[in-house]
Amino acid sequence: MNGPDPLGAVRAAVFDGPGSVSVEELELEAPRAREVLVRLGASGVCHSDLHVVDGEWPRPSPVVMGHEGAGVVEAVGEGVRGVEVGDHVVLSWFYACGRCAHCLAGRAWACSGTRAGQCVMDDGTTRFRRPGSGEDVFTYLAVGSMAERSVVPEAAAIPVPREVPWDVAALIGCAVTTGVGAVVNTAQVEAGASIVVVGCGGVGLSVVMGAALVGANPIVAVDVSEEKLALAQEVGATHAVRSTEEAAGLVVGGADYAFEAIGLVETVEAVPSLLRSGGVGVLVGLTAAGVRASFDVYAFVDAGKTLVGSIYGGAVPALDFPRIAELYLAGKLPLDRLVSHRIGLDEVEEAFAAMRRRERARSVVVFA
Numbered sequence: 416m417n418g419p420d421p422l423g424a425v426r427a428a429v430f431d432g433p434g435s436v437s438v439e440e441l442e443l444e445a446p447r448a449r450e451v452l453v454r455l456g457a458s459g460v461c462h463s464d465l466h467v468v469d470g471e472w473p474r475p476s477p478v479v480m481g482h483e484g485a486g487v488v489e490a491v492g493e494g495v496r497g498v499e500v501g502d503h504v505v506l507s508w509f510y511a512c513g514r515c516a517h518c519l520a521g522r523a524w525a526c527s528g529t530r531a532g533q534c535v536m537d538d539g540t541t542r543f544r545r546p547g548s549g550e551d552v553f554t555y556l557a558v559g560s561m562a563e564r565s566v567v568p569e570a571a572a573i574p575v576p577r578e579v580p581w582d583v584a585a586l587i588g589c590a591v592t593t594g595v596g597a598v599v600n601t602a603q604v605e606a607g608a609s610i611v612v613v614g615c616g617g618v619g620l621s622v623v624m625g626a627a628l629v630g631a632n633p634i635v636a637v638d639v640s641e642e643k644l645a646l647a648q649e650v651g652a653t654h655a656v657r658s659t660e661e662a663a664g665l666v667v668g669g670a671d672y673a674f675e676a677i678g679l680v681e682t683v684e685a686v687p688s689l690l691r692s693g694g695v696g697v698l699v700g701l702t703a704a705g706v707r708a709s710f711d712v713y714a715f716v717d718a719g720k721t722l723v724g725s726i727y728g729g730a731v732p733a734l735d736f737p738r739i740a741e742l743y744l745a746g747k748l749p750l751d752r753l754v755s756h757r758i759g760l761d762e763v764e765e766a767f768a769a770m771r772r773r774e775r776a777r778s779v780v781v782f783a
């Protein structure tokens with residue numbers, strides 16, 4: 416290992432049972448082989464954190480929350496070759512082995528060769544502990560970005576240009592890659608295609624930006640919040656409406672593509688009805704675990720429609736993060752428009768409450 420001694424107290428937002436998070440001081444162990452110590456610059460507050468906090472997804476606890484982060488590499492463990500001390504990195508909440516059939520086929524998000532998703536390091540152990548008791552504290556999706564510092568697998572730390580501000584870099588780690596990637600990678604939307612985007616939070620607004628980037632037209636944004644609809648229009652939506660019924664009225668004959676970016680049964684079930692014959696519905700929003708949805712199968716098959724799930728924007732983070740960062744720097748993706756609230760770690764709970772009320776595009780914790 417090289418770099419400064421990482422041992423010491425780290426403030427972190429910890430989830431320890433449904434309902435809330437609390438900011439605690441934890442001990443952080445030095446990175447082991449193929450791991451990296453990162454000092455966080457910023458961490459976004461994503462609905463996929465809130466699903467856990469609200470008890471909708473089972474996850475081990477206590478766990479340091481946050482999976483949408485960016486920071487600077489402070490130390491590297493043995494055998495790390497991909498990043499160096501001082502690199503600015505965006506953290507990936509799904510790290511892949513790079514060797515399996517999925518990885519070789521460009522489906523990094525489907526890799527089963529690591530412990531990605533299990534909230535531990537790849538050797539199955541944790542680096543955070545509660546002082547005194549010595550209790551292990553898990554790392555949400557092996558990122559744990561709601562902490563001043565975190566240890567992550569080397570494969571989860573993707574270098575990006577230093578010019579990207581921390582708040583924007585953090586959002587590339589989830590919302591932006593999820594939304595832009597759903598358009599560019601999963602659906603491969605062509606210029607001139609008509610699009611409906613249902614839900615305009617951090618993820619849905621990123622779908623709108625991706626759609627504008629590839630020249631989709633029209634781009635119909637749907638949300639129940641006036642604030643989100645106004646923002647959607649500022650970042651590329653040609654129309655902004657309050658319901659899927661209104662959206663259906665605007666794309667006569669149906670849209671070429673419809674994206675669901677909320678994770679609500681009623682809006683998921685509305686997707687097929689938004690599509691023209693042969694249209695493609697892209698499900699991006701995530702429900703509570705185990706939730707089912709239904710639709711008219713005959714009408715769906717008879718009209719030759721497609722439904723596809725899009726996880727992490729179908730991205731290969733090591734390729735897509737730097738590419739998205741360059742598009743931002745070139746002025747082609749107005750990612751800073753997503754950052755509606757810059758907050759401190761102590762205000763995470765408030766940010767979750769605002770998200771439950773469907774307020775704020777994105778709250779981003781900015782570290783000193």
Ligand SMILES: NC(=O)c1ccc[n+]([C@@H]2O[C@H](COP(=O)([O-])OP(=O)(O)OC[C@H]3O[C@@H](n4cnc5c(N)ncnc54)[C@H](O)[C@@H]3O)[C@@H](O)[C@H]2O)c1
Nearest residue numbers: 462463614615616617618638639678699700701726727773
């Ligand atoms: N597929 C993936 O890889 C992936 C990655 C990240 C997040 N997600 C999921 O995407 C979803 C969105 O995440 P987010 O962080 O943008 O959430 P968010 O809470 O910021 O955004 C949700 C938006 O939906 C709107 N909304 C709620 N109910 C509505 C309704 N009935 N009709 C219209 N609009 C409505 C809200 O006003 C809000 O703007 C979540 O389920 C999250 O877990 C999926």
Ligand SMILES: [Zn+2]
Nearest residue numbers: 461463589590
């Ligand atoms: Zn997320």
Ligand SMILES: [Zn+2]
Nearest residue numbers: 512515518526
């Ligand atoms: Zn793999």
